[in-house]
Amino acid sequence: KDFKPGGRQVSLYKKIQPLLTGTYTDFVLLMACAILLAALFLLIPSSIKFFIDSVVVGQNSWLPVVAALIAGGLFAYFVSVLKHQILQRMSIRISIMGFDRGVHRLLRLPIEFFTRRLAGDIMDRVSSSDRIGKSLVDHYISLLIEITLALIMLTALFVIDVGLAFIIILLILIHGGLIKYFNSLKGSRGEILSREQGMLLGLGMQLLSHLDNLRMTGSDDRFFSRWAGQQALELKARQLYSEFIHYNEALPILMGAIRNASILFLGGSKVISGEMSVGTFVGFFILAELAMTPIGRILEFTEKRSDIVTDFERIEDITNTSEDLSFHRQELVSNSIITFKGNLQLAGQLELKNISFGFSKGKPPLVSNFNLFIKPGQRVALVGPSGSGKSTLARIVAGILQPWEGQVLFDNHLREDIPTEVIRRSLSMVDQEVVLFPGTVRENITLWNSALSDDVIFAAARDASIHHDILVRPQGYSTLVQEDGKNFSGGQRQRIEIARSLVGNPSILILDEATSSLDPLVELEIDNALRRRGVTCLIIAHRLSTIRDCDMIVVLEKGTEVQRGTHDDLIADENGTYFRLVKSE
Numbered sequence: 001k002d003f004k005p006g007g008r009q010v011s012l013y014k015k016i017q018p019l020l021t022g023t024y025t026d027f028v029l030l031m032a033c034a035i036l037l038a039a040l041f042l043l044i045p046s047s048i049k050f051f052i053d054s055v056v057v058g059q060n061s062w063l064p065v066v067a068a069l070i071a072g073g074l075f076a077y078f079v080s081v082l083k084h085q086i087l088q089r090m091s092i093r094i095s096i097m098g099f100d101r102g103v104h105r106l107l108r109l110p111i112e113f114f115t116r117r118l119a120g121d122i123m124d125r126v127s128s129s130d131r132i133g134k135s136l137v138d139h140y141i142s143l144l145i146e147i148t149l150a151l152i153m154l155t156a157l158f159v160i161d162v163g164l165a166f167i168i169i170l171l172i173l174i175h176g177g178l179i180k181y182f183n184s185l186k187g188s189r190g191e192i193l194s195r196e197q198g199m200l201l202g203l204g205m206q207l208l209s210h211l212d213n214l215r216m217t218g219s220d221d222r223f224f225s226r227w228a229g230q231q232a233l234e235l236k237a238r239q240l241y242s243e244f245i246h247y248n249e250a251l252p253i254l255m256g257a258i259r260n261a262s263i264l265f266l267g268g269s270k271v272i273s274g275e276m277s278v279g280t281f282v283g284f285f286i287l288a289e290l291a292m293t294p295i296g297r298i299l300e301f302t303e304k305r306s307d308i309v310t311d312f313e314r315i316e317d318i319t320n321t322s323e324d325l326s327f328h329r330q331e332l333v334s335n336s337i338i339t340f341k342g343n344l345q346l347a348g349q350l351e352l353k354n355i356s357f358g359f360s361k362g363k364p365p366l367v368s369n370f371n372l373f374i375k376p377g378q379r380v381a382l383v384g385p386s387g388s389g390k391s392t393l394a395r396i397v398a399g400i401l402q403p404w405e406g407q408v409l410f411d412n413h414l415r416e417d418i419p420t421e422v423i424r425r426s427l428s429m430v431d432q433e434v435v436l437f438p439g440t441v442r443e444n445i446t447l448w449n450s451a452l453s454d455d456v457i458f459a460a461a462r463d464a465s466i467h468h469d470i471l472v473r474p475q476g477y478s479t480l481v482q483e484d485g486k487n488f489s490g491g492q493r494q495r496i497e498i499a500r501s502l503v504g505n506p507s508i509l510i511l512d513e514a515t516s517s518l519d520p521l522v523e524l525e526i527d528n529a530l531r532r533r534g535v536t537c538l539i540i541a542h543r544l545s546t547i548r549d550c551d552m553i554v555v556l557e558k559g560t561e562v563q564r565g566t567h568d569d570l571i572a573d574e575n576g577t578y579f580r581l582v583k584s585e
Contacts, residue, residue, distance in 0.1 A: 023093065026086050027144075033083040034145040038152035040076040041290050043068060045156075045283035052279035087142065094136055101319070108323045111400050112359075121198035125318055128311040135308045146294035153291035160284050161276065167262050168288055175255045176299050182247045189241040191310050196234040198314075203227050252296055263288060346410050346418075346426035348376035348507040348536035350397065355406035357389075357396060365404060367392055367559040374536055374552075376507070381539040381547035383581060384556035390540045391432070392559075394512045397538060398429045410508070428506040432513035432540075434493045436485035441470055442477040445499050452503060463529035464499035465522050466492060490517040498526060502533070512540040520545070544582050553578065 047069050103126060114122065157165040203226065263285055270276040276284075352372040358365035367389040374380045382390040395401040397408060399415065408415045410426070436444050445460065446452045457477070461467035469492055473479045485493045494517050501509060509530065515523045523546060530537060541547045548567045555563035555570065555578045563576050570578035 021097075023090055026090050027141075029086055030083060030141070030145055031148060033079050033086070034148035035152070036079050037076060037083070038149045040072045040079070041149070041153065042156055042287070043072040044290065045287040047072075048286055049277075049279035049283035052277075052282055083145070090141060091136075094132070105323075106318050109318070109321050110323075110402070111395075113321055117202075121195075121202045122318075124194070124198040124201050125314045128315040132308060132311045132315065135311065143298060146297045149294040150291060150298060153287060153294070157284065157287060157291065160280060160287070161267075161270070164263060164266055164284060164288075167266065168259065168291070171255055171259050171262070172295055172299075175251060178251055179248055179299055189237065191313060193234070193237040193241045194310050194314055196230070196237045200227075200230050200234045203230050256292070259288065259292070260285075344422060344425055346422060346507050348426075348534075349409075349411045350374040350508060350536060350538065351407075351409040351412070352393070352397070353407040353409065355393070355396060355403045355408070357392060357401060357403045361404075365559065367396075367403075370406070370559075370561060372554065374538065376536055377534045378551045379531075379537040379539065379547075379549075380552045380554065381541055381550040382554050382556060383541060383544060383547065383578065384562075385577075385581070386542075387558075388556040389559040390556055391512050393556075394429070394510050394538065394540050398427065398510055399423070425504060426507045427510070428501040428504060428508070429510040430494075430497050430501045430512065430514035432516065434485065434490075434497050436481050436488070436493055436496065438483060439481060440475075440477065441479050441481060441496065444481055444496055445477075445503055447500065456505075457499075457503060460499045460502040463502055463526065463533065464495045465525045465529075466495035466499055469495070491519070491522065494518060495522075495526075505533075506535060508536045508538070510538045510540075513542065514539075515546060516543065544578075555581075 106122070106126060154165065154169070157168060267276065267281045267284060271278055271281045350372070351374070352370060355367060355370040356365045357367045370389075370393065372380070372393075382393060384390055392401065396403050399408075410418060410423075415423070439448075442457065445457055458467060461470060470477055470479065479487075481487065485496070488496065494514060498514060515526065518526070527546075539547055539550065547553060550567070553563075553565065553567060553570055554561055555576070557577055563570055563573070563578050570576060571582060573579055
């Protein structure tokens with residue numbers, strides 16, 4: 001109730017200006033093309049006036065008129081081709097700049113941004129950059145060309161006859177006023193349509209990604225009903241948006257008829273009274289028609305402007321969202337390797353101090369006042385019922401989530417004080433949701449880092465117990481991974497991701513249900529390999545048989561630590577949560 005609207009909306013020009021950086025030369029060329037085209041267009045009514053007054057009436061030769069029209073047409077053709085080439089180059093440049101800025105910003109946003117939006121809706125917002133680039137060239141930049149053409153042609157109309165030219169200006173103003181009126185009736189319907197289309201795209205991506213699971217569980221009909229409901233909302237929004245577009249689309253026909261009737265009536269009267277020659281009248285009529293082409297595009301821009309504004313608002317959802325604070329802090333120390341004693345990798349010590357975190361500030365925290373200390377090379381497990389905060393803590397350590405309160409320290413240094421390069425070299429995570437990318441097995445392990453040698457890649461694959469499985473395939477490490485890794489089993493996908501986490505030789509490894517799809521023998525092989533590497537391990541596990549030999553086990557319940565100790569210590573307490581969890585397996 002205390003909210004008071006204020007401030008001033010940023011103008012469309014200021015939003016567009018950064019995208020036009022470096023296009024000055026192209027603008028100069030476009031203006032030159034516009035002036036040349038205007039001069040060539042004026043040649044048409046001038047030639048026809050000369051033909052009627054001098055050839056038809058005066059019986060002079062018609063060859064100069066025909067030659068001038070042909071030469072002018074050829075020259076106009078080449079100038080138009082040049083104009084469109086420049087516009088295309090500008091469109092591509094603007095789209096690339098906008099898309100790069102959008103994606104770069106998107107990758108630096110906090111994880112909460114993605115949890116509140118569908119993937120399809122986010123991609124539609126990023127794609128707005130491409131639509132903006134095309135719209136700017138097709139409407140905004142072309143508008144300057146059309147204005148130049150229109151001004152030159154309107155000036156020529158005033159030179160021919162002031163009275164008729166004023167009639168043309170009056171009709172243009174009426175046409176523009178009607179377009180503005182119909183656009184005002186659309187209101188926010190364009191924004192609503194874009195939002196519903198983004199939601200529909202997001203549901204479509206979910207359908208394609210989880211089609212197998214939906215069929216297996218018999219949920220495909222229910223999901224289709226949900227998708228059909230969203231499509232109905234999108235169609236309704238499209239219908240409401242299109243209602244007023246049809247009025248604008250029909251306006252040129254009405255205004256053209258009124259314009260032609262006015263010119264015929266007033267101009268014809270002047271011809272009959274002898275104030276204007278037939279050639280001048282026909283030339284004025286043709287020039288008025290030619291002038292309406294750029295003027296019509298100018299008026300069309302007032303209609304398309306709302307679409308450009310909507311696309312800017314959608315991309316601003318990304319660009320105006322504050323970056324993850326960790327990026328800002330890490331940038332401050334990104335070039336401070338020297339201040340970190342020249343070390344390029346952490347020793348592996350991890351400490352969490354009084355960590356509290358939740359997903360909604362309006363609710364109690366999911367994790368409260370959690371503390372943990374892990375020495376280099378130690379293996380510590382977090383266990384507990386579903387929803388107890390295990391994976392949340394893992395993501396806080398990984399830097400994916402930022403705690404509300406408390407500190408995350410590595411080697412006695414706050415995370416934000418450690419150079420980004422050191423964190424990336426030292427910390428790796430294997431998530432419970434395996435993600436494989438389209439590409440080769442090698443690319444999935446290295447994540448396109450061509451600097452990694454075969455020896456390093458093979459060593460990581462061996463320690464992940466996937467090296468042999470890869471070599472038995474005809475293409476070996478060049479085997480193409482299908483979408484979501486469908487040509488690999490669940491256990492193989494997990495092992496490829498484990499190899500990916502090991503290829504950088506990290507000193508701290510977070511394993512969040514990383515071996516849930518593996519059989520005990522393979523799991524033991526990987527466990528022994530990790531011990532040989534001496535890597536510090538923070539393990540999240542539901543299958544408690546995998547963490548019996550950990551140096552320490554922390555039991556969580558509703559975000560709070562309830563037990564801590566070794567397996568033997570905890571299992572001895574028959575009234576404890578750990579004992580119940582073990583017995584429930």
